[in-house]
Amino acid sequence: MSRPRKVHVKSFGCQMNVYDSHRMADTLAPGGFHETAAPEDADLVILNTCHIREKAAEKVYSEIGRIRVMKEEAERQGRKILIAVAGCVAQAEGQEIMRRAGSVDLVVGSQNYHRLPELVARAASGEKIVDTEFPIEDKFEKLAAPRRDAIRARGISAFVTVQEGCDRFCTFCVVPYTRGAEVSRPLKQIVAEVERLAAAGVREITLIGQNVNAYHGLGEDGASSSLAKLLRRLARVSGICRLRYTTSHPRDMDDDLIAAHGELNALMPYVHLPVQSGSDRMLAAMNRRHTREDYLEVIARLRQARPDLAFTSDFIVGFPGETESDFRDTLSLIEHVGFASAYTFAYSPRPGTPAAEMENQIQDEEKSERLQRLQAAVTRQWRAFNASFAGRELDVLLEKSGKLPGQLVGRSSYLQSVQVMAPHSHIGSVARVIVTDIGSNSLFGALADNEAAPQLTAAGA
Ligand code: SAM
Ligand code: SF4
Numbered sequence: 417m418s419r420p421r422k423v424h425v426k427s428f429g430c431q432m433n434v435y436d437s438h439r440m441a442d443t444l445a446p447g448g449f450h451e452t453a454a455p456e457d458a459d460l461v462i463l464n465t466c467h468i469r470e471k472a473a474e475k476v477y478s479e480i481g482r483i484r485v486m487k488e489e490a491e492r493q494g495r496k497i498l499i500a501v502a503g504c505v506a507q508a509e510g511q512e513i514m515r516r517a518g519s520v521d522l523v524v525g526s527q528n529y530h531r532l533p534e535l536v537a538r539a540a541s542g543e544k545i546v547d548t549e550f551p552i553e554d555k556f557e558k559l560a561a562p563r564r565d566a567i568r569a570r571g572i573s574a575f576v577t578v579q580e581g582c583d584r585f586c587t588f589c590v591v592p593y594t595r596g597a598e599v600s601r602p603l604k605q606i607v608a609e610v611e612r613l614a615a616a617g618v619r620e621i622t623l624i625g626q627n628v629n630a631y632h633g634l635g636e637d638g639a640s641s642s643l644a645k646l647l648r649r650l651a652r653v654s655g656i657c658r659l660r661y662t663t664s665h666p667r668d669m670d671d672d673l674i675a676a677h678g679e680l681n682a683l684m685p686y687v688h689l690p691v692q693s694g695s696d697r698m699l700a701a702m703n704r705r706h707t708r709e710d711y712l713e714v715i716a717r718l719r720q721a722r723p724d725l726a727f728t729s730d731f732i733v734g735f736p737g738e739t740e741s742d743f744r745d746t747l748s749l750i751e752h753v754g755f756a757s758a759y760t761f762a763y764s765p766r767p768g769t770p771a772a773e774m775e776n777q778i779q780d781e782e783k784s785e786r787l788q789r790l791q792a793a794v795t796r797q798w799r800a801f802n803a804s805f806a807g808r809e810l811d812v813l814l815e816k817s818g819k820l821p822g823q824l825v826g827r828s829s830y831l832q833s834v835q836v837m838a839p840h841s842h843i844g845s846v847a848r849v850i851v852t853d854i855g856s857n858s859l860f861g862a863l864a865d866n867e868a869a870p871q872l873t874a875a876g877a
Contacts, residue, residue, distance in 0.1 A: 432577055432626065469761065501523050506548060507595070514544060520544075578625050582630075591626050595626055686725070686728070692732050692735075712753070731758055731794075732763050734787070755794065812828055812834045
């Protein structure tokens, strides 16, 4: 075992990057790397980047600039800081990063994290490395499993990547190019990871993937398994009381997955289902391969299976050729569905994608104006959704101490942050909480009178 060194991993973008960042740290741990939250103390700084919108990539370059200053300061003191760029910007820009930012030592694409120990050792001896191949070997098989202490430090709610990449090729999206073709992990590998997390005290699992409901990993019976089958299997893992999944495509929402929402208590009544636009013309131009009606039908079927389901979505405004009338179709879809919340984006042309080459690009001012109107509509719905819980009882998974003495913070089934006065020993349990007040970012509540001592079933809790 070599001398202890420190690694700082900074994640940009989606939850898949947060998961990857954890796995990178886990993979470097056996080589003597400890995680640090302070980049200036680190021997290795990894920026795990996102390329989904233009601003995301620019943020990375300004972050590299900041780390370069620390690197130069450390060098003056006779200490070396290695800078690595990982994630989708690394995958998309490769050599270009080395050209624009000479302080970077290593560029590693999203499929190659299992090679990090070897790549970092080579970079430490002065080699400049760009490794953005899509290798054939199974990255997940080779990535180190998280250690028990690291799992505990990351809390009682964990993400698990079950599939990567995407074959849908929406015309605005870089994911099929940066993450490659859709690949699903074998069910057995996922179950083993979830059992390990549960044994260390994790109670809630969010299955993640760029198109998670396209999951079709090798099942225990040798045939391919659907996401519904995977969820049913994970609901049987002792200690896991909540399951979620994100992000889904409306076309991959099959009958079995819809039925699972009606059957599985552990499956939370909260679905993130991006629609992008309410206009059929835009949906066709985006190559979404579903219509507005198809989307509304999926929502109706899900609500039939589980009436208390809440929905969130992603919307893009200002896609090439979008007219005021198309945009109004989006607003009317929002009114029709009633979302608990939503992510809203102004269209950002991504090099190499078909939409970036379309001629009828929308002016920035028009995009901003529509974005504001969209955000106002979504905010109204989000406020109304939260307000509807005043005085009601909710199940809250208590996660950690709050800011005030004696206060705990947890999440409702609908992912709302809930603050409640409760004994520290309740952390890791699901409590019945009466909502007493609605804040701007959280709900406030009190333990229901009949709230018994916490029932902890997780093996390690
Ligand atoms: N796979 C998911 C789906 O099918 O919708 C989401 C993938 S993407 C990581 C997350 C969101 O970013 C998308 O749903 C979309 O709303 C937004 N997005 C992707 N590319 C974009 C672009 N070029 N401009 C603006 N927003 C974009
Ligand atoms: Fe991108 Fe999602 Fe479309 Fe795949 S389904 S191309 S990840 S937006």
